[in-house]
Amino acid sequence: MPTDLALTWGIAALAVAGVILRPWRLPEAVWAVGGAAILVLAGLLPAADAWRGVLKGVDVYLFLIGMMLLAELARLEGLFDWLAAHAAGRARGSAGRLFTLVYLVGTLVTVFLSNDATAVVLTPAVAAAARAAKAEQPLPYLLICAMVANAASFVLPISNPANLVIYGSHMPPLLDWLPRYALPSVLSIVATYAVLRFTQRGALRQGIAASIEVPALSAGGRIAAGGIGLTAVVLMVASGLDWQLGLPTCLAGLATAGAVLIRSPGQAGPVLRGVSWSVLPLVAGLFVLVAALEHTGLLRLIAGELRAVVAWSAEGAAWGAGVGLAVASNLTNNLPAGLIAGTAVQAAQVPPAVTGAVLIGVDLGPNLSVTGSLATILWLTALRREGVEVSAWSFLKLGILVMPPALLLSLGALLIAG
Numbered sequence: 283m284p285t286d287l288a289l290t291w292g293i294a295a296l297a298v299a300g301v302i303l304r305p306w307r308l309p310e311a312v313w314a315v316g317g318a319a320i321l322v323l324a325g326l327l328p329a330a331d332a333w334r335g336v337l338k339g340v341d342v343y344l345f346l347i348g349m350m351l352l353a354e355l356a357r358l359e360g361l362f363d364w365l366a367a368h369a370a371g372r373a374r375g376s377a378g379r380l381f382t383l384v385y386l387v388g389t390l391v392t393v394f395l396s397n398d399a400t401a402v403v404l405t406p407a408v409a410a411a412a413r414a415a416k417a418e419q420p421l422p423y424l425l426i427c428a429m430v431a432n433a434a435s436f437v438l439p440i441s442n443p444a445n446l447v448i449y450g451s452h453m454p455p456l457l458d459w460l461p462r463y464a465l466p467s468v469l470s471i472v473a474t475y476a477v478l479r480f481t482q483r484g485a486l487r488q489g490i491a492a493s494i495e496v497p498a499l500s501a502g503g504r505i506a507a508g509g510i511g512l513t514a515v516v517l518m519v520a521s522g523l524d525w526q527l528g529l530p531t532c533l534a535g536l537a538t539a540g541a542v543l544i545r546s547p548g549q550a551g552p553v554l555r556g557v558s559w560s561v562l563p564l565v566a567g568l569f570v571l572v573a574a575l576e577h578t579g580l581l582r583l584i585a586g587e588l589r590a591v592v593a594w595s596a597e598g599a600a601w602g603a604g605v606g607l608a609v610a611s612n613l614t615n616n617l618p619a620g621l622i623a624g625t626a627v628q629a630a631q632v633p634p635a636v637t638g639a640v641l642i643g644v645d646l647g648p649n650l651s652v653t654g655s656l657a658t659i660l661w662l663t664a665l666r667r668e669g670v671e672v673s674a675w676s677f678l679k680l681g682i683l684v685m686p687p688a689l690l691l692s693l694g695a696l697l698i699a700g
Contacts, residue, residue: 287578290326293317294571298614301564301653303674310659311560314567318574327574335573336566338621342443342656343562344528346398348535352510353402354556355542358549359502366411367496373415375492377422380415381482384408384423385475388430394514396527397431397442397645397657403510405664415490421672422482424665425680428649431657433474433688435645437467440521444620444655448627448641454634456522462638465699466692470646473688481683502542502549509538558663565617565656572618581622585629588636596633597697603627604639604693608647608685612654620644638696646689650681 297317301310321327356362369387373380388408392400405427412420435442439449439459454462479486499507513534520530543550575581591599603623611619623640648654652662652674665672 286326289324290321290574290578293320293324293326294574297567297571298653301568301615301659309560309564310653311564311567314564314571316567318567318570321570321574327570327577331573331577332570335570338573339565339569341446341526341528342565342617344532345396345443346402346561346565346660347557348513348528348531348533349396349399349402350557350561351535351539351553352399352506352513353406354553355539355549356403356503356506356510357406358552358556359500359506359542359546360497361499361503361506362407362410363414363497364499364503365407366409366414367494369411370415370491371494371496373490375490377415377417377486377488377490378479380411380417380490381422381426381479381486384411384426385430385478388426389434389471392431392434393437393441395510395517396440397435397655398660400427400431401657401660401664405661406668409664409668409670414494417490418488419485421670422478422485424668424670424672425478425482427664428658428661428677429474429478429684430471431661432646432649432655433470434467435657436463436470436641438521440517440527442645442657443527444616444644445641446527447617447620448624448637448644462634462696462699465695466638466642469691469695470642470688473691474649474684477684477687478680481680502546505541505545506538509534509541512538558660561656561660561663564659568615568618569621572621575618575622576625581625581629584622584626588626588630588632592630592632592636596636599632600635600639600697601693603636604643604689604696607640607643608650608689611644611647612651615653615659616644616648616655635697639693642689642692642696646692647685649685649688650678652677654681 294317297313300313304310318332322329322332369383370380372383388400388404391404408423408427409420412423436445439445513531516530516534517527520527591602607619607623623644627637627640648658652658
């Protein structure tokens, strides 16, 4: 009924606004879960459909648990401090050189471990590097962790869990993926670096320490480093075999935790307390909000409109879908936007260029706002633990400059390559 439709959309919009704005500084999960609960209690979404929505996120929950365990183990065992000291030393007193080193490392972590890993694992290491270098303004380096996590997230299928959502069971083989997304990825990474470096040029004139004392790496730190390396290999193998990534990542995190805690059983409590468990109900709430929108018939409407636009102009549909999803990802978060878009493109059976444009929009568009992607939300959580606050407005002012050039260049390269 029209009233139910309006109520569903209104409650979902308010829940997403709460996640974005965090009124009264309540955690993001409160708003996502609260909105989902109201939809069920008001009878706007059957409980069975809500539960199915929660279950759709199981692979994402497992993936996040594994990555958060690895990050917390690495932090407690001093791996981040050790890596940070090495990076700061290689910068040889140059703030600009340190910026480039951090960006290169962030690109590699995103490509081979995923954008969520960059937010969860790399952010504490970069914060430690800034402290080791005695940088008075650490924010330029921390911003890299958010921006490159999205800019490099379509180099490989495993670089962003949203890639798996967009293609579903129709994931292109790796040898098809690489030629299709190689040039768009390079342009996205380079353009993001250039604009971000330009906007931070004032802060990068600061002096940093040239002589850095490198702490000894504990046995637990070496085990954590090995676990992160093992996880990268596991993810590559799982992607090549077309397996879901959540369970392998979780098992790798648990195995690493077990190996570390056998040596240091007293660390079990700090590890469990240090993991940001509130991220899991946040993601579950977003999945339920998507289920509510599906219940209103939104996906059928989108698929029909997409077919009509493709029939008129496939190239126009690609540009419209890429730019539209880039904006929509910031209004709803790219995880629910990707779920909706992925289901719609599969139902509409659109050309590969349109699907590719949707993927780029979902992956890269979130560089506009702090709630555009789960990776950026995880990044904000990591920043708060470091005592750093970044407001939604300050990030948006930067994102308006950084995201559009990378998006337009990537979409153009995709269509030219296609």
